[in-house]
Amino acid sequence: MGTVGRNDPCHCGSGKKYKKCCLSKDEESHSPLTAVGKIDLINSSQPRCGLCGKAKKLKVTECCGQWICDDEEEYVLFSFARNSCDRNHRRLTLCGYHHTEGHTGSWKDCPRCKEDFETEEYVHYGTNEYNFEKLENPPSYEPTK
Numbered sequence: 001m002g003t004v005g006r007n008d009p010c011h012c013g014s015g016k017k018y019k020k021c022c023l024s025k026d027e028e029s030h031s032p033l034t035a036v037g038k039i040d041l042i043n044s045s046q047p048r049c050g051l052c053g054k055a056k057k058l059k060v061t062e063c064c065g066q067w068i069c070d071d072e073e074e075y076v077l078f079s080f081a082r083n084s085c086d087r088n089h090r091r092l093t094l095c096g097y098h099h100t101e102g103h104t105g106s107w108k109d110c111p112r113c114k115e116d117f118e119t120e121e122y123v124h125y126g127t128n129e130y131n132f133e134k135l136e137n138p139p140s141y142e143p144t145k
Contacts, residue, residue, distance in 0.1 A: 050132050051085045061089060063099030063107075066132045088130040094122070095131060108135060120145055 004011055010021035047067040048055045059070040069085040082088055090096035097116075098107035107113055107126075114122055119141040126135030 049085055051089065051130060059086070061086075061096075063090070063095050064132055085130075089132075092125060092128060092130045094126045094135065095133070097125065108133075 004018050006017070006019040006023065008018050010016050010018045012022050014021050046055050047058055049058060049069045050066045052069060054069055057070050058067050060066065061068050068089055071084045072086045075081060075084040075087050090100065094107045094110075094113055098110055098113050101112070101116075103110050103112050117125065119139055120143060123135065123138040123141060127138055
C-alpha cells in the first residue's frame with residue numbers, strides 16, 4: 001500500500017501522468033482512497049484537518065484541541081460562504097459557541113448552552129457536519145425550520 005506519485009501513470013488508466021490527469025480532482029475531493037481502494041498513506045504521521053482532511057496550514061482549535069485549517073482569512077465578509085473550516089467550527093457548533101462564550105465544563109452537558117438556543121437550533125449546532133464530536137442523544141423536537 002502506498003501513494004500514487006505525481007509522475008506515476010494515472011490510476012484511472014488514461015496513460016497520462018497522474019499530475020496531468022487526476023491529481024487536481026483527487027486534491028479537490030480530499031479523497032483518502034486511491035483508485036484501487038487502498039488508504040492513501042501520504043505522510044500519515046502528518047496532522048490533517050479533522051473536517052476536510054487537508055494537511056497544510058493547520059492550527060489546533062482553542063475549544064476542543066483538534067487540528068483544523070487555519071483559513072478564516074479566506075472568508076469574505078457577508079458572503080455566507082462555507083469555505084472556512086475554522087470559522088464554520090467556531091460559529092456553527094455548540095463546541096465553538098461554548099468556548100467563545102466562556103462557559104466552563106463540557107459543551108455536551110452545559111445548561112447555559114442549552115438555555116441559549118431553541119431545541120431545534122441546539123440539536124443542529126450539536127450534530128452538524130462542522131463538529132468533531134456529535135451531541136449524543138439529542139433531545140427530540142418538532143421541526144419548525
